[in-house]
Amino acid sequence: MDRRPQRVHHGMAYALTGRGKRVRPVLTLAVAEMLGGRGDDATLDLACAVEMVHACSLVLDDLPAMDDARLRRGRPTLHVEAGEDVALLAAFALLNRAFELVAECGQRLPLGRYTPQDLAHHLATAIGTAGLIGGQALDLESRAAELDRSGGLDLERLEFIHSHKTGALFIAAAELGAMAADARRRDLELVTRYAKNLGLAFQITDDLLDVVGTPEETGKETGKDEANVTFVKLLGVDGARALAAELLDFAVASLDPLGARAAPLRALAAQVRDRRS
Numbered sequence: 001m002d003r004r005p006q007r008v009h010h011g012m013a014y015a016l017t018g019r020g021k022r023v024r025p026v027l028t029l030a031v032a033e034m035l036g037g038r039g040d041d042a043t044l045d046l047a048c049a050v051e052m053v054h055a056c057s058l059v060l061d062d063l064p065a066m067d068d069a070r071l072r073r074g075r076p077t078l079h080v081e082a083g084e085d086v087a088l089l090a091a092f093a094l095l096n097r098a099f100e101l102v103a104e105c106g107q108r109l110p111l112g113r114y115t116p117q118d119l120a121h122h123l124a125t126a127i128g129t130a131g132l133i134g135g136q137a138l139d140l141e142s143r144a145a146e147l148d149r150s151g152g153l154d155l156e157r158l159e160f161i162h163s164h165k166t167g168a169l170f171i172a173a174a175e176l177g178a179m180a181a182d183a184r185r186r187d188l189e190l191v192t193r194y195a196k197n198l199g200l201a202f203q204i205t206d207d208l209l210d211v212v213g214t215p216e217e218t219g220k221e222t223g224k225d226e227a228n229v230t231f232v233k234l235l236g237v238d239g240a241r242a243l244a245a246e247l248l249d250f251a252v253a254s255l256d257p258l259g260a261r262a263a264p265l266r267a268l269a270a271q272v273r274d275r276r277s
């Protein structure tokens, strides 16, 4: 990390470290292991690539032009720590490094049902305008509309925003794990359904923690969503909790055909339900 460009390399390391939960790479690894993956370095690298994309998205989301957040993982956000120039370059460097890693993993993994291009294609689709970027864009537009008081945000639109902004990377994380294990298509579909519901439930618990959590627990400012439409705003604390629980039940139910092998994914769903950070 002392190699040039030092400030960008330090920024990348800063964004990747700290007290993050690593839920998405854990999902990649748990799915791969459940479906018979070899647990080798290539699968681990694939999981790291997923976390790099997530770290990139957090850095961009925290920028003044987006959420304008100052605290992340219990410390200053990257642009506050190192400047917006470094934050932007580090974010794009992380994204680029993620795709370098995915390309390398595609060569190293013993794939039969999938091609190396499938891995990159799934990840790219999850990030693009049909995924994180699309969800973020719609979120920003909706916030502006709220400020103008020219348009309300209903539950369907909120679900659409967050199933893209948050859910798409959960789905890609699970799919990459399944592909690394050379999973059968049927099993890939089961974990996709699991991850879709898990991702949306994760976002709802994020909204809940913004209201009932503390900065000490969550490592970020709370009450940030006060001016925004969230699941808690639309449904209340109890209603949002009930919806998260229902989605987690759906997530777990989609694992039924996988039997006892899916115990770690069931445990992950319970952790999302009970999380305080």
Ligand code: GRG
Pocket: 019, 020, 021, 022, 023, 053, 054, 056, 057, 058, 060, 061, 066, 073, 095, 127, 132, 133, 136, 165, 166, 202, 203, 206, 277
């Ligand atoms: C080019 C990758 C890319 C993205 C551009 C900025 C953007 C588009 C999308 C924002 C996506 C985003 C940050 C969604 C919020 C998801 C969410 C609930 C984040 C919090 O995740 P945690 O709790 O964080 O897993 P830790 O710190 O534990 O890793």
